Amino acid sequence: MAGRFAPSPTSDLHVGNLRTALAALLMARSTGLDFLIRVEDLDVDRVRAADGTAERQLADLAALGIGSDAPVVRQSERLDRYAGALERLPVYECYCTRREIAEAASAPHADGYRPYPGTCRHLGAAERAARRAERPPALRVDAGAATVTVRDRWAGEVTGEIDDFVVRRNDGAYAYNLAVVVDDLAQGVTQVVRGEDLLSSSPRQAWLARRLGAAEPEYAHVGLVVNDCGQRLAKRDGAVTLADLAAQGWDAGRVLSELGASLGLNEPGEPVTAEDLASRFDPERRPGLWIWEEPAG
Numbered sequence: 172m173a174g175r176f177a178p179s180p181t182s183d184l185h186v187g188n189l190r191t192a193l194a195a196l197l198m199a200r201s202t203g204l205d206f207l208i209r210v211e212d213l214d215v216d217r218v219r220a221a222d223g224t225a226e227r228q229l230a231d232l233a234a235l236g237i238g239s240d241a242p243v244v245r246q247s248e249r250l251d252r253y254a255g256a257l258e259r260l261p262v263y264e265c266y267c268t269r270r271e272i273a274e275a276a277s278a279p280h281a282d283g284y285r286p287y288p289g290t291c292r293h294l295g296a297a298e299r300a301a302r303r304a305e306r307p308p309a310l311r312v313d314a315g316a317a318t319v320t321v322r323d324r325w326a327g328e329v330t331g332e333i334d335d336f337v338v339r340r341n342d343g344a345y346a347y348n349l350a351v352v353v354d355d356l357a358q359g360v361t362q363v364v365r366g367e368d369l370l371s372s373s374p375r376q377a378w379l380a381r382r383l384g385a386a387e388p389e390y391a392h393v394g395l396v397v398n399d400c401g402q403r404l405a406k407r408d409g410a411v412t413l414a415d416l417a418a419q420g421w422d423a424g425r426v427l428s429e430l431g432a433s434l435g436l437n438e439p440g441e442p443v444t445a446e447d448l449a450s451r452f453d454p455e456r457r458p459g460l461w462i463w464e465e466p467a468g
């Protein structure tokens with residue numbers, strides 16, 4: 172049984188990502204679980220464009236004392252597992268463009284997600300053949316309009332209607348929702364601590380886990396880190412990565428201390444190790460929103 176942190180290597184980790192990674196480690200440690208790191212590198216174009224990022228992410232995590240108890244796995248090396256899972260799911264081809272979905276779908280959810288209206292589910296063979304000649308299809312699961320409720324450790328019950336979401340994109344890449352569930356099940360992950368932006372994906376992922384014959388992990392979504400305008404932290408917000416902060420005179424120990432302080436575990440600037448923080452972490456207390464201020468001067 173394990174917790175995990177599963178970054179996508181498309182850009183260097185910023186303090187928001189690092190804080191989530193730390194919370195995931197501390198939660199696993201304080202609940203007696205192993206901790207795993209998994210590289211989610213299925214989006215080949217974006218990963219290739221960000222060459223060397225996975226290695227820098229792992230080095231930055233290690234510098235903070237955040238390491239995996241088992242060898243790090245990479246999703247790009249596990250494609251056969253996703254293919255195997257697909258064979259066990261009811262799927263259909265979808266030829267819709269983004270625009271067609273936007274025109275046919277109901278209004279997007281608060282997080283911008285547009286539930287798929289099921290357009291391609293009932294196409295006849297001739298129509299399929301014609302559309303397939305126009306563009307390569309994505310694969311969607313037929314979720315049968317299920318409704319799923321999951322429990323988040325801190326947010327409580329979260330209910331979602333499951334649309335026919337994409338499990339293989341039309342460029343052939345396995346979709347995040349499929350890979351994340353297959354890997355969490357295969358790796359014995361029973362605790363998922365991650366950013367609040369993924370809370371609304373949890374019912375979809377739980378549906379998939381159950382459909383694959385397993386129980387979903389326990390979810391615990393932590394508050395995001397925002398800039399001083401209240402927007403989700405991004406690279407443009409200045410010194411936000413470990414390398415940026417080192418250039419401003421903050422070593423990894425100092426950054427760890429800031430992260431620990433943001434979780435209410437130590438005073439800012441107090442020297443701490445990840446192990447110290449694990450002994451102070453209270454799994455009942457949700458890490459809330461954090462407003463990031465970069466070091467002065």
Ligand code: GLU
Nearest residue numbers: 177178179211351365369
């Ligand atoms: N790889 C995903 C991301 O970096 C996170 C996956 C997860 O924690 O479920 O956004």
